[in-house]
Amino acid sequence: MTKLSVNINKIATLRNARGGDRPNVVQVAKDCERFGAEGITVHPRPDERHIRYRDVYDLKEVVTTEFNIEGNPTPDFLKLVKDVRPAQATLVPDAPDAITSNAGWDTLTHKDFLTDVIGELKELGIRTSIFVDPDVRMIEGASLVGTDRVELYTEAYAKGYPTSPEEAIRSYLVAARRAQDFGIGLNAGHDLDLDNLKYLKDTLPGLLEVSIGHALICDALYFGLENTIQLYLRQLK
């Protein structure tokens, strides 16, 4: 079964556009869960331009499904994660000025750093995942740092899917099989949507979880949040 974790960053972006507290991020997280989401994902960035650190503490009090915190493991981020102790921390090597995440880890170059951070988080009972491109060398590197899971960065898949799904998924399939060889759990995310999700889910072996934000929140403008979550869940059946 592939779990749907809803990324609510864009809800915070909308709130922050006006100041104030509309929409209320905590209420939206609770509603996502009520509507069927199997996890809530947030990706706080150092400038707090969408999810703020305060939100993460508040969310911890209400999230009853799997809470997944993504981000670059800076000292501030690590303090937050260690305080909140989510079910899962997804480490992403995003630059502070990046509009959104735009690359996976070089797990070979950053082997020692990742090993240390992952060890610290796992000691606290936090499951770890690291964001990687669909590159077998990076999966092999991931097997050396002790991570529980990898999250395959699916932007390239999403871009290539409309032209040739088979071509677009090729490297992901190889990476997924390699992760399975090592016993590393498989997550995926970035630019997944109602068109490209089912093929990914049906093709990748052992896909445990997808985290989806941007497209899902955009779809919710047309279909409503409850219907939209149901539509995404249907793609994962």
Ligand SMILES: CC(=O)[C@@H](O)[C@H](O)COP(=O)(O)O
């Ligand atoms: C890690 C990742 O794939 C990102 O997609 C991210 O979590 C989305 O964040 P934004 O909503 O800030 O673009």
Ligand SMILES: NCC(=O)COP(=O)(O)O
């Ligand atoms: N980890 C990916 C994520 O949380 C959401 O990415 P996107 O759907 O906003 O591109």
